[in-house]
Amino acid sequence: MTVVYVAEDTPRGAVAYKIIASDPSNDPLNYAMSGVDSTFFKLDSNTGIVTVARDLDREKQTIILKDANDNAPIFLNAPYKVSVYENETKGAVLFTVKAKDRDQGPAGTVRYEIVGVLPHAPYLFEIQQGGKVILNGTLSYTEKSTFYQLQIKASDYGGLYNGTFIVQHTTTFALINVEDVSDLDPIFLNIPYQTTVPENSKVGTTVLQVTAVDGDRGINSEITYSILTSKPPDLFGINAQKGDIFVLHSLDREELLEFNTVVELQVMAKEKHLDINGAFASAITKVSITVTDINDNTPAFYDCILDTCNFTESPKVNSFHISIPEHFSSGVPLENLAIVARDPDQGVNGTFTLSLHGANASDFTVSPKEIKTLGVVQIAVKNSDAIDYERKKVSIFEIVANDTTNPTKCCSTATVTIDIVDINDHSPEFPQQTYILSVKENSDIGTVFGIVTAIDPDTGLFGKITYSLLQENIQEFKVDNRTGEIMVANKTLLDREKRPRYYATLQATDGGGRKGTTSLEIVLEDINDNHPVMSRESYTAFITENQGNDLNIKIEAFDNDEVNTNNSEIRYTIVAGDDEQNFTIDPISGVLRSIGPIDREAMKSSDGKVNLIVKAYDLGVPSLSTTVNVTIHVEDVNDYSPVFSQSVYYASVMEHTLGAFVTLVKANDNDATEVNNRITYRIENGGSGIFLIRSILINNTIPKQYGGNLTVDPTIALDYDKGPKFYNLSVSASDLGTPSKIAHATVHVTVLDMNDETPVLDPDSMKDLDVMENNTELGIVRNITATDIDTNHSLIYQLVSTVCYKSKIIDARPDAPCHYWFGLYDNGSLYVNESSVIDYEEYDQVDMTIRVTDLYTEKNNASSIGKPIF
DSSP states (O other), X not given: XXXXXXXXXXXXXXXXXXXXXXXXXXXXXXXXXXXXXXXXEEEOTTTXXXXXXXXXXXXXXXXXXXXXXXXXXXXESOSEEEEEETTOOTXXXXXXXXXEOOSOGGGGOEEEEEEEEESSOTTTEEEOTTSEEEEOXXXXXXXXOSEEEEEEEEEEOOEEETTEEEOOEEEXXXXXXXXXXXXXXXXXXXXXXXXXXXXXXXXXXXXEEOEEEOSOTTTOOOEEEEEEEEESSSSEEEOTTTOEEEEOSOOOGGGGGGXXXXXXEEEEEEEEEXXXXXXXEEEEEEEXXXXXXXXXXXXXXXXXXXGGOOTTTSOOBSEEEEEEETTOOTTOBOTTOOEEEEOOSOGGGGEEEEEEESTTGGGEEEEOSEEESEEEEEEEESOXXXXXXXXXXXXXXXXXXXXXXXXXXXXXXXXXXXXXXXXXXXXXXXXXXXXXXXXXXXXXXXXXXXXXXXXXXXXXXXXXXEEEEOOTTOOSEEEOTTTOEEEESOGGGOOTTTOOEEEEEEEEEOTTSOEEEEEEEEEXXXXXXXXXXXXXXXXXXXXXXXXXXXXXXXXXXXXXXXXXXXXXXXXXXXXXXXXXXXXXXXXTTOEEEEOSOXXXXXXXXXXXXXXXEEEEEESSSSOOEEEEEEEEEEEOOOOOOXXXXXXXXXXXXXXXXXXXXXXXXXXXOOOSSHHHHOEEEEEEESSTTTEEEEEEEEEOSSSOEEEEEEEEOTTOOOOTTTSOOEEEEEEEEEESSSSOOEEXXXXXXXXXXXXXXXXXXXXXXXXXXXXXXXXXXXXXXXXXXXXXOSSSOOEEEEEEEEEEEETTEEEOOTTOGGGGTEEEOTTXXXXXXXXXXXXXXXXXXXXXXXXXXXXXXXXXXOEEEEOOOO
């Protein structure tokens, strides 16, 4: 808004000011002026020059030019172009647009909106009202788009232009280029990679080529290659730039049998430059190379079981050594001799024969006679009589494996040494026929209380003894099967009072199954293992407060341990519940007594119960004990009187309110039980028959509290005007104890006036009203008054109706002219309208109806009406 200052003595016809405006399109402009004071000036519609048309008065005119919404927002520095990396974070400010509007106020305030996105991504970007364009999602150079075009609209908040409300707006375009970042791994082409190579291939022979490209299309970083893993290792290499895989070391197919003659490579392609995470992007692929066979191996022997042989880790052997018992059965393969023969070549190249040679070869046989690639070699006794420990303790011979198709590497031999072992011919023996052992009855599991061993002259396995207890029903004890240690197996079953002795048989068994036995007698030693036992599960007693030494309870317990020993001697003590030190117990007799009088109200427990825990313990080591609950009920007596919270209460009540609440009086009684602290209330004097009081619960928590609810009798209507206006009540509070105790208080009640009277118009202010015609009398012609006897009132006056007469004939038209001759202010002032002309020839009488209303009326009619007499 522009304020123009013009001197008030500027003469008519003089130039007051000039309106200057412009249009962005340079269209011709026309000027116009309107408003209440526009008649004081003359405006040239073509030039905008304003001249004075009437005399000016500074105290009356201020010329204000209101802005029109005649300008659209204009973008600055448009169009917009920005480049953004594809990994830009959500919420980032990409760029800021700015538009200006030369208008003022809402018409000059600019707001922004994105109205189009290409390619279609309506929620990927948003624009703030400050013009900041925000990324509202994620970008991807590869998976989404490499650019976006945004159409942005700037609008004002609208305003009047040529009398019409319009909103001006402008649009512009913004181009966002998405730049690729190095965030994708390389990609291998033409996978999977598989090929074959003969095992005699020369070092440096190229096997195949792998190829990978950069996954980031906009970067295309240089790729280098390397072998990450090789199973088995170090057989192949790779050209780091080209990806050619070549033979690195000599190949032997037979060394690859555990890999099924297949070499598995993991090849990594790695970009030359760091990616956005500061690492080198890479990818891994699998390459399988199968090595084919030539006949270049001699048969060999292995000491293993066929199903578990590991020919890579297990070495070739040329000797075997086992033991067999004398007189071993003929034709039965030697089961402790694990021989596997193998030629890793394939087909005919891997076929070979087996035979035995040497001084003792005639005592044994070999099978099978021929093996293809892999087989188990079995040796069996040919003559059982020749295997005799007393004649020969060792047999030695050779196994020969012959590959007839390989004259340069035809044969392998292995020496077999067999020890002849003596058989088991002795049983274990104990030095004594009976052993007496003792152990405490509370011994822990695993406690060793004796060692009993046997002797066996046999050697080796047949001289190794194991021990066992034969009585299966004895679960309390066990024996270590190697050492002969006798120990506790189950602690919970040991109880000397139930079973003082055990009898068992100990058996010794050698490795050949021969047995020997001896007898055991196990004696249990006594300990203090019985707790005192209370004769009752609990005790209960009742005493009266403030009475001394009226509690006498005997607590009794017994102990099953041996009589007249510390294990069965019992003592008593209070261990819990006597926080206020009101009780004592004789430690020997167990008699429980109260020390002195107990105040029921001073107790911590609200229910008047004392819960003691009494312990009975023996004098054994360690001491054993048990406890019992003793509940003592302290009974309440009525030793407290009610006490009012106030000695005097002040209250007020509105007249004519039947049953109205007056006040709540409260008294407390410190007795502990409800029969002694429950309070009832009465009106003793001063308001009988007018007021009522009733006891109500105001606090339900223990102790409960009751108040005296004082109300007006529902059948009585108090009258402020008739009186009395004040009441002094005497109320009492009494408990229900025996005998009952009582307290008194005073309540002062004030009766409040209610606005219940109807205002009355003053007849003197309504009569003898004459008005001259032709506006000779203007303004207020009469003050209408009314009275209201209420102490608090607020009166307003209203003109309800007007009736026009001419020669006592009513003009019934709703818009008869006399309706506008008179008016009435809220304060009752009757006035003649200046804009109306009273004409006697038109109407000679006007009847008006006036209403007066008390705005504070609470009851009865708030208004009354009357008619002035003209």
